Amino acid sequence: MRGTGESVIQMSTPQESSTVHAVAAQPAFSFLTTAYRTADTLPRTIRSVLDQTRTDWELVIVDNGFDDEIAAVVEPYLADPRIRFVRQENAGAAGGTMAAASRATGRYLVPLNSDDAVTPEFCARTGDLLDDDPGIAAVTTDAFQFIDPGERVMTNSYLKDAGIRSVPDPEKPVRLEDVIDGPSPYYTAAIRREMWDALGGLHSDTPLVDDLDFWLRALVAGYDVRMLAQRLGRFRMQSGSVSRPDEPERIEQFEGQRERALTKAAATSEDPEVLAALDRVLRRLRYGQAIRRARLAFRRGDIDDARTHAARAWAQRRTVRVAAIKAGLTLSPRLLGAVHPLKQRLYDRLDTVRKLGLRRG
Structure with a gap:
């Protein structure tokens, strides 16, 4: 369905046909948002895209599980022809993002979780680098961290909380060793379609760390990835934690996959x-x-x-x-x-x- 010029894909049930409206021009940015049980936070995500100072974008929202509450939240926004809506069986977060990417028409793909947001300058700042230099394959940024209720902003940014010692120079590509020995670049980034397609998007044999694996695969393949120090994302943190019986097992799985992804990337060098x-x-x-x-x-x-x-x-x-x-x-x-x-x-x-x-x- 890529490249068909469709503006809204709305599927109320698996059997119903889609509703399609045409748009005049190809957007530069395609925001890829998958929603599952996030009807309370999704409006904030949508509004952050609507508030972009650069307007050549589209937003593809995937209802990952035929949730009528999600559909009700999205419906008022479909009057904007840049916003499209897809409904499907739950395919997990990566599956939802990949479904959005398959329907996106923009040059730059931007994964955006449905409980996160972007600042109004996200497209303008990342687009400046990508438009000026076709050799740059992706631009990632730092992000504000906040907690609900009240969207209270925390002291540390995403990168500082992850322990980064110094943000790489945006005039130079991010190095493989920077990512291996540092935090994973922020998930919400502007990524050229060509790089996304060549890497197979988020398809990964380490799905618990698929974002880290994506960046590692990009650097191993020789792509030029830049990192901006500006906080252009808004990353939602959980306020506190509740211990669960399965937590140690989940932590072990996460760390095992992280170690495997890092070791596999380093083995190529x-x-x-x-x-x-x-x-x-x-x-x-x-x-x-x-x-x-x-x-x-x-x-x-x-x-x-x-x-x-x-x-x-x-x-x-x-x-x-x-x-x-x-x-x-x-x-x-x-x-x-x-x-x-x-x-x-x-x-x-x-x-x-x-x-x-x-x-x-």
Whole structure:
């Protein structure tokens, strides 16, 4: 359906035919938004696109699951011929984004989650780079972080919260080692259609980190990706966290796929800086895994297993924290058991203060 000039595709049921309206010109930007149980936040996402200072865009919204509440939210906006609506069975977040991409007609594709947003200058700023230099394949940015209710803006940006030390020079391509040893570039970016198609979009054998995998594959393939320091995205954070029984398993799956994606990308290079970056990040990753596994083993009363994981953490990074854990597990597990809940509550409170540190205005 790509390139047909369609403006609105609205499917009320799998059996109904689509409604199509024509548009006069091909847009530069195609925002790709998949919606699943986000009827409360989707209007904000749509309005952020409508507020763009550059107007040559289209927005393709995929109702990922035939949700009538989503359809009711989108319907008033369909009067704008730049907004199109697709309904399909739930194909997951990546599947919804890929469905939007298959119907998009713009030169630059912009994945945009239905609980996130963009600032009014997003298209203008990223478009300046892409329009001026056909050799640039994608432009990513930084993003404000906010929490609901109230869209309260947090102190740190997406990149700063992820621990980036310095934003790459926008005049130079992002390097593979920058992404391996740093945060994944922000998901909402302007991506040339040619690069998206050549890479197969978000198709990935590591679906839990498909955005990271996409950027790694792009850099391995030699594409010129630029990063702007400006906060042109708005990234919604969860306000607090609730522990769930399946959380450790989900974390293990996520980290396993992240390690696989990073290792696969680095394996294509003989650059010492790339290999050194991989070694650093794997040491950090395995250190954190060992600490978490030691804590879980201790909680279930398996002191021997906790000691084993503490020793593995020590092998990765010889920190004061691990030394204290090893000593406690060896000398007085009972005392460590009494101290741990108090320390954990303190960590939880400090983490809550950090996450809720809001920027005035």
